Amino acid sequence: MDVKQLKALVTVAEVGSVTRAAEVLHLVQPAVTRQIRTLERDLGVALFERTRQGMRPTDAGVILLERARRALNELERARAEIQPAPGAVTGIVTIGLLDSAGDLLAEPLVSAIARDHPGIDLRVLTAYSGHLRQWLDDGDLDLSLLYDLDGTPSLNVRPLVREKLWAVAPPPDGLRAATPVPFEQVASHPLVMPAAGHGLRALIDAAAARAGTAMNVVVQTNSMHVQKQLVRAGHGWTILPGVGIAGDVATGSLSAAPLCEPTTWRSIVLGTPRAGRTAPATDVVAQELTRQVHAALRQGLWPSAQPSDSAP
Structure with a gap:
């Protein structure tokens, strides 16, 4: 062979x-x-x-x-x-970005790597956290953003961001960032939800249990894009992280407000494999991704988010 x-x-x-x-x-x-x-x-x-x-x-x-x-x-x-010149960092790096954070992070990350490290061949995949973790475990990714995950026997994790989940509705419903919405009020509407088994759905189910409220789930999907599309079309409300709907709210295609009673947070971490050698190019991309995340927080581009080392 x-x-x-x-x-x-x-x-x-x-x-x-x-x-x-x-x-x-x-x-x-x-x-x-x-x-x-x-x-x-x-x-x-x-x-x-x-x-x-x-x-x-x-x-x-x-x-x-x-x-x-x-x-x-x-x-x-x-x-x-194999470096063509002393000091140059070269190599192929495949990175996973959460579907909700792709629009915010992908372009500035690619631009920074192309500018500062043109010898790195960067490959970007986006998906839900469960898929990204499987690809990371299988060796198809070198590093990935994941959420609500502690270290595992196969992965090292570095906490980066804590962010709130938001209620999301069609524009006529008039949700506003300054007025949090109780979970019970959200649950009174038909809901378009992530499919069962996804990490985001688990967070939402746990919030419903804490609120003591049943949900009327009318549609389930494994695509955040489809979730938002169905909400815009009037099929119901949904719940998403703020980073996933910031652009839609800014353009007026959706309205949204932080979820409360209970306030629900998700923690985003950077995951890397424990086993094997970490290539210099992978370290460079990990450092740049961390810088881009912190820059988005400083510039207010990541709604209701804070560094993971901050108090809730």
Whole structure:
């Protein structure tokens, strides 16, 4: 099993055709076919099946693909970390940002890294915290923002921010930042909620229990964008962190107010793997992300948030 065979495997899976894979790899078709067949012979299993839609990985192929992608990624990372000049920080860094904080942090982070460390190949993924933690544990991320998480056997965490959850409604309902809304009042409306199992939903369920109030959940979704879209369309209210709706409130497309009775906080941390070597490029990105978070707090861009070392 060699690198060329793994590249052929991954490319065929991605484009669905040996012919197109040969074009991508700048090889003749028989060479790609030979690499796949050699892999199958060495492993004693079929890695692809031919369908009307093209080449589809078998169950064994899916397993090998996952490992092959990681192996090729690690080789690419190692190549990128070999410094072309003394003092230069180079390498590939894949960072996870919470879906709610992506609009606030992604652009200034990318701009700062491009300006100060052009040798770093920065890759940014956004998702809910549960997905980001899984990707971090699986080795698909080098560092990530997460929330309401202490250290685990596999992860180190650095607390960064504490922020309140907000009630979010259509503009005609007239919620205002200066007037917090009791949870009981929020629960009197139909609610568009994060899907069960997400960390944000767990916080909201816990707040409902403390308030002794049942919720009328009419829609559940795993997308913050869809949550806000449905609220704008009049399907109900929702509950989101302030950072996720600051822009919408500023443009008047949503109205929002901090949640109270009970006031509900979430804690955002920076997570990194405990195991393995931390590349210099990863340290640089972690430091810059921390600076960007603190800058957003100082500039008042992160509603009802405070550094984690501040008192509630």
